[in-house]
Amino acid sequence: MTLDSTDVAKIAHLARLKVADADLDAYARELSKILHLVEQMDAVDTSGVTPMAHPLHMTQRLRPDAVTETDQREAFQAAAPATEDGLYLVPRVID
Amino acid sequence: MHDLSISELAAGLRAKHFSSRELTEHFIQRLERLDPALNSCITMNQDAALVVADAADRQLAAGGGGPLTGIPILHKDIFLTKGLRTSCGSRMLDNFVPPFDATVVERLAAAGTVMLGKANMDEFAMGSSNETSYYGPVHNPWDVARVPGGSSGGSAAAVAARLCTAATGTDTGGSIRQPAALCGITGIKPTYGRCSRYGMIAFASSLDQAGVLARSAADAAVVLQAMAGFDPRDSTSAEVPVADYAETLTDGIQGLRIGLPKEYFDAGLDAGVEASVRAALAALEQQGATLVDISLPNAPLSVPVYYVVAPAECSSNLARFDGVRYGHRCEAPVDLQDLYERSRAEGFGAEVKRRIMIGTYALSAGYYDAYYLKAQQLRQLIAADFRNAFQDVDVIMGPTTPTTAFALGTKTDDPVAMYLNDIYTIATNLAGLPGLSVPVAPVDGLPAGLQMIGDYFAEGRLLNIAHQLQQATDWHLAPPPDFG
Structure with missing residues (x-):
């Protein structure tokens, strides 16, 4: 698969990354090169092989549905760029 | 002091030959004097380190403490440290001061270690040369014009240059073993799930695993012992008891069957690296191990x-x-x-x-x-290759990397060429197996590594084999000439 600048613009939007128009072609070349490497996978027939999502064959551990964490909102929000009254501030979403 | 092993330092502290404060000040001075040439450390922790060292001294004076009490280490800057900036090598987190500690950090603090600071790394652990760090590349102490490997490049360079006793690292595709090989030190990536990922900034969650970079297998064993174990806060943490690594460290290796995958001795392998790896294998053979040719066809x-x-x-x-x-x-x-x-x-x-x-x-x-x-x-097939191989052999060995450290800047424009540095290390992560790299004979003055891959949760066996090799050889002892 070879990507062009239109593909890159679409992927960048899906990934929420601003890419300057001037950089689209360079990304298209680099990402295409990586995809060519990845396409070596096609050399092996994998029909019928169970996909491996995880290296250890274990079941998802569940914990009792009980409160275990104390309220640390202030400590966690201390790292936020902008907060007010315990809320995270972002640009206006709804006019 | 900086040339002593962790057990020698622990004995020195107990015998009052020096205090943890003196030891900590010694490493801080080395970092201040020598690190400008390496850039291995992103954030220093001098003041808090001395407070912890003093507490360790009081504990030791009262007859308490363990094998790591008062021992200065570095943490890779991917591990959250409460109150100390954790950047993950990225501008994104340049201003980030975590509100809690990673489990690995918490456990090593509970074991009495003194955190000197946070080690440089490739941004979000994505890289094999430490050149993607927002804080600039790390330089290899064996030749400062060359890369230290990555992504745990700061950890590896600092340990090799004796700027700390040991350092934590993480390994998603080779990020502990590859820099350990290129910097001439010992690095172990445990089985997936052996060390908690809680508070370790996630890159690829089904592959990421914390481990240790140290100057010997014996040192790595002491540090890993304190890090490893089940953590209910990590949903993929393994509920498997941790073996006593010290107990088996000195076992003999007579009868050990070592598998050599032909895919790891391919055309891409540098002849000098191959010769050094084969010399290390011969040393293990002399101790009673048997070399067996195997194949990992999907590797x-x-x-x-x-x-x-x-x-x-x-x-x-x-x-x-x-x-x-x-x-x-x-x-x-x-x-x-x-x-x-x-x-x-x-x-x-x-x-x-x-x-x-x-x-x-x-x-x-x-x-x-x-x-x-x-x-x-394909990941399933790669893991199955290893399962088949372990039917016949106890451990798999080969080179850690195809070449020695390359010059800074030579691969930054070609992502695919950079990715191929990890050609021998990645399969281990895909399968979730433990891997270890130990120094072999230098090639033209530059370090190279022998990689050992074990079966699931065989960390103790890998450390044992590496320790036996290091008892019979001295490749791990020589410091980089300018950092002795």
Whole structure:
């Protein structure tokens, strides 16, 4: 698969990354090169092989549905760029 | 003091030959004097370190403490440290001061270690040369014009240059073993799930594993012992008891069957590295081990498989960096979309963006089966190759890397050439197996590594074999000439 600048613009939007128009072609070349490497996978027939999502064959551990964490909102929000009254501030979403 | 092993330092502390404060001050002075040439440390922790050292001295004076009490170490800057900036090598987290400690950090603090600071690394652990760090590249102490390897490049360079006793690292595709090999030290990546991932900034969650970089297998064993174990706060933490690594360290290796995969001795392997690796294998043979030729037929596909699985998981994991809750936020965003897109574009470097985009593409509608599903199927075959091999052999060995350290700047323009540095290490992560790298004879004055791959949870066996090799050889003892 070879990507062009239109593909890159679409992927960048899906990934929420601003890419300057001037950089689209360079990304298209680099990402295409990586995809060519990845396409070596096609050399092996994998029909019928169970996909491996995880290296250890274990079941998802569940914990009792009980409160275990104390309220640390202030400590966690201390790292936020902008907060007010315990809320995270972002640009206006709804006019 | 900086040339002593961890057990020698622990004995020295108990015998009052020196205090933990003196030891800590010694390493801080070495970092201040020598690290400007290496750039191995992003953030220093001098003042808090001395407070911890004093507490260790009081504990030791009262007859308490353990094998790591008062021992100064570095943490890779991927582990959250409460109150101390944790950047992950990224502009995105340049301003991030975590509100809690990673489990690994918490356990090593409880064991009495003194944190000297946070080690430099490739941005979000994505890189094999430590050149993607926002804080600049790390230099290899054996030749400062060369890379230390990555992504745990700062940890490796600092341990090799005797700027700390040992350091934590993480390994997603070779990020402990490859820099350990290129810097001439010992590095162990345990079985997936052996050390908690809680508070370890996620790159590729099904591959990431914490481990240790140290100057010997014996030192690595002491540190790993304190780090490893079940953690209910990590949903993929293994509920498997941790063996006593010290207990088996000195066992003999007579009768050990070592598998040599022909795929790891391929045309891409440098002749000098191969000669050094074979000399190390011969040393193990002399101690009673048997060398067996084996094959891991799907291993050559591990790089392509990795560059689907790791970017796919990274694109998902790094979605959390949105300029809202923590991390970098762009100036004057016009709307929410602009806030996300510019904060992320400014906060992430080129390699991180490439991987996010590859992952986003591989997971996007219509491409999932061709990329992600296919990669997961091949991952199954790669893991099955190892399972088959371990029917016949106890451990698998080969080179850690195809070459010695390359010059800074030579591979930064070619991502694919950079990715091929990890050709011998990635399969281990895909299968979730433990891997270890030990120094072998230098090649033209530069370090190289022998890689040992064990069966699941065989960390004790790997440390034992590495220790036996290090009892019979001295390749791990020589310091880099300018950092002795």
